[in-house]
Amino acid sequence: MAVDQEKLLTLINSLISATEAEKVEWTSTSTQSAPxxxxxxxxxxxxxxxxxxxxxxxxxxxxxxxxxDQGQVVEEIRSAGGGLVADGIAELFRVAMNSARNANAVIDSLIDDLTDPF
Incomplete structure (x- = not known):
């Protein structure tokens, strides 16, 4: 049985919100299924x-x-674009990447460097 699309969209939006609020932190990784x-x-x-x-x-x-919690795959979604879930997955990828790369801290540091008197 596939996961309900509305429930999946709720999860995606919650992950996006928590990531943007810096309540969670993503990491760069590599797995056998995601090389x-x-x-x-x-x-x-x-x-x-x-x-x-x-x-x-x-x-x-x-x-x-x-x-x-045991590492078993419970759902896997391939998103090729089009629709709310696909758009949500694309946005989640963007915020997860920024979190893992610590993008906000780097950008804040660069802004500080440029606004501090030389």
Whole structure:
């Protein structure tokens, strides 16, 4: 039985919100099923979310994998674009990448360097 699309969209939007609020922190990773360098994971108490660009270029198609607390794959979605879930997965990939790369801290540091008197 496939996961309900509304429930999946709720999870995706919650992950995006928590990531943007810096309540969770994604890490760069590589797994056997996600061998690209653009693979990001988030481990929570009851499971792990892994997201990657399937062809490694940072764009569609994306893969979203949800694993249970024992590491078993409980859902895997390939998103080639089009629709709310696909758009959500693309946005989740973007915020997960920025989190793993610590993009906000780097940008803040650069802004500080430029606003401090030389």
């Amino acid at each position: 690209t360098e653009d693979t990001y994971s988030l481990s929570l108490t009851r499971g792990t979310v892994i997201i990657w660009s399937q062809d490694g270029d940072g764009t569609f198609p994306f893969m979203l994998q949800i694993r249970g």
